[in-house]
Every structure is written in C-alpha cells, then in structure tokens.
Amino acid sequence: MAARTGKKPPAPAKCPACNGTGQTTETVRVGARKKQETGHKQTVMCLDCLGTGAKP
Numbered sequence: 001m002a003a004r005t006g007k008k009p010p011a012p013a014k015c016p017a018c019n020g021t022g023q024t025t026e027t028v029r030v031g032a033r034k035k036q037e038t039g040h041k042q043t044v045m046c047l048d049c050l051g052t053g054a055k056p
C-alpha cells in the first residue's frame with residue numbers, strides 16, 4: 001500500500017503529428033496511383049509544427 005506521492009510532471013505541448021520531434025517519416029511511393037511503396041523512407045520536416053516539435 002504505497003502512498004501516491006507521484007505527481008504528473010507537466011508535459012510540454014508536443015506536436016501530435018511528429019510527437020515533438022519536428023520530423024516525420026514518410027514512405028516513398030511510386031507510380032501514378034501511388035500504391036506501390038518502394039520501401040524507402042524519408043525523413044521530412046514536420047509540416048504541422050515546421051520542425052519545432054511544439055504544438056501549433
């Protein structure tokens with residue numbers, strides 16, 4: 001029976017799109033229908049927070 005001493009530290013508002021990293025990884029797709037994935041992934045700047053990682 002432990003006493004509940006833990007307080008939740010205030011979490012900084014993170015950008016939900018990139019989870020605060022400022023970058024997102026997207027899969028490169030080819031083809032007109034973009035159904036085929038090449039297996040390559042590229043890291044791109046998060047467009048939601050513009051790379052800051054903060055919640056817009």
Ligand SMILES: [Zn+2]
Nearest residue numbers: 015018046049
């Ligand atoms: Zn972001």
